[in-house]
Amino acid sequence: MTMNAISATRTRRRRRIPAALLVPAVIGLAFLILPLAGLLARTPWTELPARLAEPEMLAALRLSLITATAATALSLLFGVPIAWLLARGDFPGRSVLRALVTVPLVLPPVVGGVALLLVFGRNGIVGSWLYERFDITIPFSTTAVVLAMTFVSMPFLIVSVEGSLRGADLRFEEAAATLGAGRWTVFTHVTLPMVAPGVLAGAVLCWARALGEFGATITFAGNFPGRTQTMPLAVYLALQTDLEAAIVLSLILLAVSVIVLASLRDRWTATP
Amino acid sequence: MSGAPGPAENLADGAASAGLDAHLVVVRDTNRRDSGGHGEFRLDLRLRVAPGETVALLGPNGAGKTTALRALAGLEPISEGHVILNGAPLDRPGRRGWVPPEQRRIGVVFQDYLLFPHLNAVDNVAFGPRRRGRGRAEARALAAGWLGRVGMEGFGKRRPGQLSGGQAQRVALARALATEPALLLLDEPLSALDARTRLDTRVELHRHLAGHEGAAVLVTHDPVDALMLADRLVVVEDGRAVQEGDAESVTARPRTDYIARLVGLNLYRGKAEGHQVHLSSRPEGSGRADPRETDLGEHAVGEPLTLTAADSLDGQAFAAFAPSSVALYLSRPEGSPRNTWLAMVSGVHRHGDNLRVQLAGPIAAAADVTPAAAAQLGLEPGQEVWATVKATEIRVYPA
Numbered sequence: 001m002t003m004n005a006i007s008a009t010r011t012r013r014r015r016r017i018p019a020a021l022l023v024p025a026v027i028g029l030a031f032l033i034l035p036l037a038g039l040l041a042r043t044p045w046t047e048l049p050a051r052l053a054e055p056e057m058l059a060a061l062r063l064s065l066i067t068a069t070a071a072t073a074l075s076l077l078f079g080v081p082i083a084w085l086l087a088r089g090d091f092p093g094r095s096v097l098r099a100l101v102t103v104p105l106v107l108p109p110v111v112g113g114v115a116l117l118l119v120f121g122r123n124g125i126v127g128s129w130l131y132e133r134f135d136i137t138i139p140f141s142t143t144a145v146v147l148a149m150t151f152v153s154m155p156f157l158i159v160s161v162e163g164s165l166r167g168a169d170l171r172f173e174e175a176a177a178t179l180g181a182g183r184w185t186v187f188t189h190v191t192l193p194m195v196a197p198g199v200l201a202g203a204v205l206c207w208a209r210a211l212g213e214f215g216a217t218i219t220f221a222g223n224f225p226g227r228t229q230t231m232p233l234a235v236y237l238a239l240q241t242d243l244e245a246a247i248v249l250s251l252i253l254l255a256v257s258v259i260v261l262a263s264l265r266d267r268w269t270a271t272p
Numbered sequence: 273m274s275g276a277p278g279p280a281e282n283l284a285d286g287a288a289s290a291g292l293d294a295h296l297v298v299v300r301d302t303n304r305r306d307s308g309g310h311g312e313f314r315l316d317l318r319l320r321v322a323p324g325e326t327v328a329l330l331g332p333n334g335a336g337k338t339t340a341l342r343a344l345a346g347l348e349p350i351s352e353g354h355v356i357l358n359g360a361p362l363d364r365p366g367r368r369g370w371v372p373p374e375q376r377r378i379g380v381v382f383q384d385y386l387l388f389p390h391l392n393a394v395d396n397v398a399f400g401p402r403r404r405g406r407g408r409a410e411a412r413a414l415a416a417g418w419l420g421r422v423g424m425e426g427f428g429k430r431r432p433g434q435l436s437g438g439q440a441q442r443v444a445l446a447r448a449l450a451t452e453p454a455l456l457l458l459d460e461p462l463s464a465l466d467a468r469t470r471l472d473t474r475v476e477l478h479r480h481l482a483g484h485e486g487a488a489v490l491v492t493h494d495p496v497d498a499l500m501l502a503d504r505l506v507v508v509e510d511g512r513a514v515q516e517g518d519a520e521s522v523t524a525r526p527r528t529d530y531i532a533r534l535v536g537l538n539l540y541r542g543k544a545e546g547h548q549v550h551l552s553s554r555p556e557g558s559g560r561a562d563p564r565e566t567d568l569g570e571h572a573v574g575e576p577l578t579l580t581a582a583d584s585l586d587g588q589a590f591a592a593f594a595p596s597s598v599a600l601y602l603s604r605p606e607g608s609p610r611n612t613w614l615a616m617v618s619g620v621h622r623h624g625d626n627l628r629v630q631l632a633g634p635i636a637a638a639a640d641v642t643p644a645a646a647a648q649l650g651l652e653p654g655q656e657v658w659a660t661v662k663a664t665e666i667r668v669y670p671a
Contacts, residue, residue: 174347175386177373179451180403189399193390 036254043251044244051248059226060234061252067142067230068210071149072157075206079157080199084187086158087165098162105155112151113219120147120220144221145228149210156209157202164198165191201264208260212253291487292321292455295353296343298336315339315511316353321455321487323358328490328502332530336511337491338383341457344489345380346373357487358454374403377486379453383460385444387432393419393443394428400451418446423476438469445480456481456488462497474500495534499523507531525669526592537592538637540579541671544589549579549668551591551635577634580610581666588671595628597665598639600649601658611661620651627651631659 044051051057086098104112120127120138130136138144168191176190192199214232221228223237231249238246298315315336321327329337342348344355346362349370355363357378362371379400387396397415398408406414419428422442432440441461448456461477462470478501481488492498498505499519507515507522507530515527526532532539542551579591599605605612615633622628627646629639639659641649649657 169386171382172386172388174345174373175380175382176388176399177347178345178376178378178380179400179447180374181399182374182403185403190388194388196390 039247039250039254042247044247047244048248048251051245052252054245056225056234057245057249060229060231060249063142063145063226063229064211064231067145067149068207068213070146071153071210072203072207074146074150075154075157075210076199076203079154079202079206080161080192083158083161083165084191087162101158102155104152105159109148109152109213109215109217110219113148113216116144116148116151116216116220120144139220140222140224140228142221142227145217145230148216148220149213152213152216153206153209157199157206160202160205161195161199164195164202167198168194204260204264208257211256290358291323291325292319292344292489293354293356294319294344296340296350296355297352298339298343298348299351300339313339313511315343317506317508317511317513319344319489319506321489323454323487324485325504326481326484326488326490326502327504327506328492328498329506329508330492330495330498331508333493335508337493337508338459340508341380341459341489341491344455345378345457346371346376377451377454379448379451379456381441381444381448381456381458381461384464385432385440387435387440387443387447389432391431392428393424393430393432393435396432396443397447397450400447404451415446415450418450419443421449422446422480436469437465438473441465441473442476445477449480449484452486454486456484456486458488458490460492460494461490463492463494477501495531525590525667527590527671532592536638537594538598538635540591540635542579542589542591544585544587544591544668546584546586547580547582547663549581549585549589549591549666551577551579577613579661579666580663581668582664583666583668585668585670589668590671591666591668593661593666595623595638595640596626597661598631598637599660600629600639600641600645600651601660602649604658605660610663611666613659615657615659617651617653617655617657619653620646631657633659 082101086094086101117139118124120130122128122131122137122139127138130138138147172190172194173186176186181189211230212232213230214236217228217230218233218236223229223233225234229237231253235246235249235253238249294317296315296317296319298313300313300315301311313336317329317336317340319327319340329340331337339348343350343363350363350365352365354361354369357376360371361367361369362376363369387393388399391399394412394415397418398406398411401411401414402408416425416428419425422445424439424442424446427435427439427443430439432443435443441464445461448458458477462474465473474497481490481501490498490502492501502519504518505516505522506513507528509528509530515522515531522531523535526535526537526539529539540549540551542549544550581591604614613634615631615637617629618632619630620627623640626640626642629641629646629651631637631639637659641651651657
């Protein structure tokens with residue numbers, strides 16, 4: 001609180017902001033904030049509890065929470081080791097690998113969904129093998145939702161954790177080694193706890209991204225209520241039939257986003 | 273470059289001896305480090321430390337002391353030589369012997385302590401015992417005991433961020449000692465402390481080092497730390513040991529400019545013939561007792577000076593005398609002592625209760641005079657004075 005007060009005072013003491021910057025800034029801010037305000041204004045607050053209790057709504061919410069959490073777990077399981085490799089590994093092609101890993105960050109999610117379909121589809125390289133060998137079909141299942149989410153959101157975790165690992169002081173790991181800790185123990189007992197804030201931030205970001213995933217999910221997993229219909233898909237569908245339902249669903253996603261941002265405010269929105 | 277071991281590497285006799293026996297050779301490109309212009313830094317240091325003994329590596333920054341410490345701890349491999357602790361080889365490049373740091377019985381107190389920020393004091397100290405197989409409760413009890421021994425009982429629950437510098441230093445010491453290392457390494461253990469804390473902590477540290485049964489190696493650039501904490505000093509300059517011995521012999525007979533400056537002596541190199549020492553005209557140890565005055569001006573080159581000493585020696589020699597043994601006169605003194613020369617005052621500044629006068633001339637020297645004498649002489653830079661030193665005040669020893 002005091003910190004905010006101090007920085008506010010400092011801001012006030014700065015030189016006046018030129019109008020050429022202020023005007024577009026205000027217009028831009030309005031553009032960013034107005035839609036959200038509009039959403040709040042159109043929310044049927046009185047019907048909200050009843051709306052939230054509708055079974056389709058609950059099913060979508062439940063599915064979204066479960067799949068996003070599962071995707072985050074998968075991302076942690078594989079993303080942290082990848083981040084470690086990128087930050088600490090000393091092998092040729094590391095920068096190429098880093099670029100590849102971050103491709104899903106900029107790739108249109110629909111393209112990601114198509115790519116996943118080509119690999120895990122029944123005729124895909126992995127998909128055909130899984131089908132013939134274990135009679136497993138991945139596309140258009142809840143598993144597909146999780147895979148699509150993981151594909152799109154894991155890079156967020158990797159980037160965040162890698163940054164933390166790069167910033168971590170290696171001398172603490174040396175100190176641990178002199179105290180008898182082997183490499184794995186150093187990682188679990190020193191490295192990981194010290195980069196925990198970065199891992200947490202990455203996981204939250206990853207979870208939020210997974211929760212909002214639309215393009216890859218609808219391409220790779222389809223839109224089956226209760227099985228693959230997550231919140232964003234439900235919003236899109238509801239928009240065509242029941243505007244109020246779409247608004248309620250959007251409100252929930254907005255609330256989640258705000259909570260995520262608030263919990264990350266120091267790491268994500270703080271000015272360096 | 274790790275070829276067949278030379279005679280110095282023959283370990284047949286040293287292998288069974290207790291304590292540390294190390295020959296550290298580390299070669300490194302210096303282009304990325306502070307550019308000394310050499311292109312290559314080479315550390316070549318022989319080190320033997322008996323159990324219970326504390327040896328200080330004393331030297332200026334960049335001399336290679338910390339590199340030596342890291343090589344001993346196994347944090348940096350040596351390119352040649354060996355590290356043997358209590359008869360067990362830890363690093364022998366020629367023979368594929370390498371023991372990783374976590375398997376060496378070596379405790380390290382790092383310069384800025386490196387206490388794990390996510391663990392409290394007890395868990396920091398218990399970290400070592402835990403890794404070496406103790407149970408959680410047992411390790412904690414052990415850690416609490418060590419915290420008590422370093423005077424930190426009651427601070428166990430504190431995180432490193434909640435400890436002062438002196439407290440963190442003690443916890444770091446407890447953490448290193450809790451693994452009961454056969455060799456304790458301390459990297460500038462007091463340099464991060466303020467002057468007052470430093471004094472207390474130094475006394476404490478001395479007590480613990482005296483009680484430590486294993487060998488200890490202390491790295492410092494502070495002569496006071498080295499003199500007070502160590503049984504033996506190894507002066508390291510530019511990667512090599514330039515002088516070795518106990519505090520008394522090192523301070524009484526400095527062999528390099530660096531040590532002479534640290535202990536405040538005028539030091540010269542020359543050729544001794546009986547009681548005479550013919551100084552090199554531009555002495556190698558140019559005898560500045562204070563590093564601030566380095567400008568010798570045109571007076572630097574002159575007649576090579578010959579000093580007369582009470583000691584008698586032949587061959588290459590060092591001659592040293594204290595600034596306080598130099599007397600200054602405005603005119604050539606009557607019945608003059610043998611060591612008299614005409615010098616030029618190049619600087620005057622306070623030094624304790626006296627004034628230290630920097631002299632240029634045939635030799636660069638520092639002289640201490642009382643304020644009263646200085647007033648009488650009216651000393652100011654550029655002035656010419658006669659300097660004398662009694663023969664009995666000059667120490668001469670082989671170079």
